[in-house]
Amino acid sequence: MAAVMSEKILAAKNIVCDIEGTTTSISFVKDTLFPYALKNVEEYLKNNWNEDATKTVVAALREQSEEDKKAEVEGVTTISAGESEDIIPEIVKNVEWQMSKDRKTGSLKTLQGLVWAKGYKDGTIKGHVYDDVQKAFEKWTESGRKIYIYSSGSVDAQKLLFEHSEQGNLLKYLAGHYDTKIGAKREKASYESILKNIESSGEEALFLTDVYAEAKAAKEAGLNVVLLDRPGNAELSDEERKEFTVITTFSDLSFEAVPKEENGGAAVTNGKRKIEETTEVSEEDQAQVYPNKK
Ligand SMILES: CSCCC(=O)C(=O)COP(=O)(O)O
Numbered sequence: 001m002a003a004v005m006s007e008k009i010l011a012a013k014n015i016v017c018d019i020e021g022t023t024t025s026i027s028f029v030k031d032t033l034f035p036y037a038l039k040n041v042e043e044y045l046k047n048n049w050n051e052d053a054t055k056t057v058v059a060a061l062r063e064q065s066e067e068d069k070k071a072e073v074e075g076v077t078t079i080s081a082g083e084s085e086d087i088i089p090e091i092v093k094n095v096e097w098q099m100s101k102d103r104k105t106g107s108l109k110t111l112q113g114l115v116w117a118k119g120y121k122d123g124t125i126k127g128h129v130y131d132d133v134q135k136a137f138e139k140w141t142e143s144g145r146k147i148y149i150y151s152s153g154s155v156d157a158q159k160l161l162f163e164h165s166e167q168g169n170l171l172k173y174l175a176g177h178y179d180t181k182i183g184a185k186r187e188k189a190s191y192e193s194i195l196k197n198i199e200s201s202g203e204e205a206l207f208l209t210d211v212y213a214e215a216k217a218a219k220e221a222g223l224n225v226v227l228l229d230r231p232g233n234a235e236l237s238d239e240e241r242k243e244f245t246v247i248t249t250f251s252d253l254s255f256e257a258v259p260k261e262e263n264g265g266a267a268v269t270n271g272k273r274k275i276e277e278t279t280e281v282s283e284e285d286q287a288q289v290y291p292n293k294k
Pocket residue numbers: 018019020021029033104109112150151152153154157158161185
């Protein structure tokens with residue numbers, strides 16, 4: 001069954017977009033990025049030990065491990081005090097432990113980004129984006145919309161992925177980046193902070209993600225939300241599919257131009273067609289306008 005889209009969704013001026021499972025395959029993150037980070041973290045630390053960025057991230061990793069120890073997180077490994085390179089094996093062990101749990105701590109994500117930088121810059125890594133991403137970004141920005149990224153991956157890691165993507169440098173389409181410094185992705189307050197930051201109402205914003213808990217938090221903050229069902233994503237339940245519009249590709253979202261005088265002003269509605277609520281939509285009608293399905 002094709003997606004059911006509300007008028008509000010299609011009118012949104014600000015699009016906030018998740019990465020893993022939304023613009024980019026989960027398998028690229030799990031099978032390319034994570035193994036690269038694990039393989040190269042020790043070398044990165046050795047080669048960059050005296051860099052400020054390394055000192056800052058090591059201090060943050062140590063702080064995190066102390067917090068985890070206090071909270072009695074199972075399996076946590078500690079990082080000794082001091083600036084000696086002797087503690088590199090302890091850092092590597094902590095990173096391996098965190099990555100085995102797919103933790104989204106800011107310190108781990110920052111270090112991963114630092115390690116990936118070399119791979120992106122020497123061409124070993126090309127950021128995966130689905131086939132429809134570049135075209136959609138182009139259309140959305142051409143129609144006067146602003147695209148923001150909100151991912152657990154650090155802002156620097158996000159920029160690397162889109163700068164060195166399989167579809168070329170996509171950074172020109174992006175108006176801003178947010179990571180977990182603004183808050184965790186499953187918390188309503190994070191989305192409220194993003195709205196404040198981008199000077200948008202919830203009504204004028206659309207969040208695209210693959211994770212139901214993130215969708216729920218964004219919805220609570222007043223944003224419109226559409227869930228992505230990309231190949232390899234976790235299965236969405238029938239209940240989750242009832243609560244949110246679900247699409248398989250960005251091509252399913254088709255916006256109209258934001259009139260110039262309203263760019264940065266009021267939201268635009270797609271005045272073309274307003275159709276009564278329905279449960280089934282033909283492929284051709286995917287881009288039509290429907291009242292939001294609750
Ligand atoms: C942009 S860096 C790679 C992705 C990553 O490390 C990650 O944790 C992705 O999480 P997301 O919030 O984009 O689902």
